[in-house]
């Protein structure tokens with residue numbers, strides 16, 4: 001090992017120790033720091049884990065907001081065609097209320113995580129349209145005054161920025177396939193009618209920095225605003241990898257947040273995780289966990305710099321329960337703030353120190369519609 005890399009390691013270690021000590025001595029939790037900064041800090045949750053003592057106590061202590069990872073998706077709410085099954089979603093609501101946390105709802109319109117009866121039911125366009133309208137109305141009314149913001153539409157674009165083929169767009173679609181974004185406009189209007197107080201978000205993957213996809217997201221949102229569609233925000237999922245170069249990517253993320261906010265919408269970071277390579281036992285290399293912490297810090301900084309970026313949410317909070325291991329077929333993992341034994345990682349301390357340093361102008365309320 002060269003002198004330089006030893007020095008870099010020593011430097012990184014001292015930064016880590018400094019941040020860890022600073023956050024310990026501040027005695028503050030993420031939640032307290034986020035309250036102070038005027039931003040929401042949330043986590044995606046699985047109600048099946050609420051009975052696990054460490055899971056529940058860390059969640060309530062560290063976060064002021066939750067989002068069901070799966071419990072409000074069609075697949076869970078609509079196991080069969082006739083009945084709505086709100087049990088898992090209601091558990092999330094009860095937990096959040098008991099701990100005075102906000103709730104983001106996820107998600108009303110998506111081409112994935114739908115039940116087989118829907119995907120294989122060969123419904124006609126008018127039938128599908130009725131099914132979707134009914135779903136949006138029932139679900140949003142059930143959670144009115146509980147869920148403050150909904151991902152109304154999730155991942156409508158493909159990696160090239162074209163509209164993604166889906167049951168709602170064109171297979172067979174709800175009747176607007178000829179006019180690109182009209183089906184999105186329609187469902188936002190239904191959503192606004194169902195719960196006029198809820199903030200309505202378009203949530204998307206892989207469009208965080210400046211690229212073809214984020215250009216397309218920008219164009220869609222601009223078009224929706226021009227059509228007078230009630231859209232309040234854009235969710236940037238932010239499933240990122242420790243391989244990306246923090247120096248070059250972060251200015252692009254900040255610029256993307258800035259151009260979206262110039263359209264008059266809020267931005268939420270909705271599904272933040274930073275995956276790292278892991279061995280067959282799921283163990284990551286320390287150097288990758290350092291890079292991971294730098295990326296968490298940079299994302300939070302990019303968000304806090306812009307008053308329109310009002311929520312930061314991680315996709316889970318402990319590596320014990322993260323979708324990344326199975327999604328990457330075991331090659332990546334350790335993507336979150338707490339390790340599998342619920343110990344806070346470097347990423348936790350990086351995020352905390354950034355929240356402690358950050359301030360969002362108080363004149364902006366993240367919880368209310370702006371009109």
Ligand code: XIL
Nearest residue numbers: 069070106113154203205237271323
């Ligand atoms: C994932 C969940 O984490 C998994 O539990 C589930 O099996 C599949 O979906 N983008 C999204 C989320 O918007 O809904 C996805 O969540 C992850 C990618």
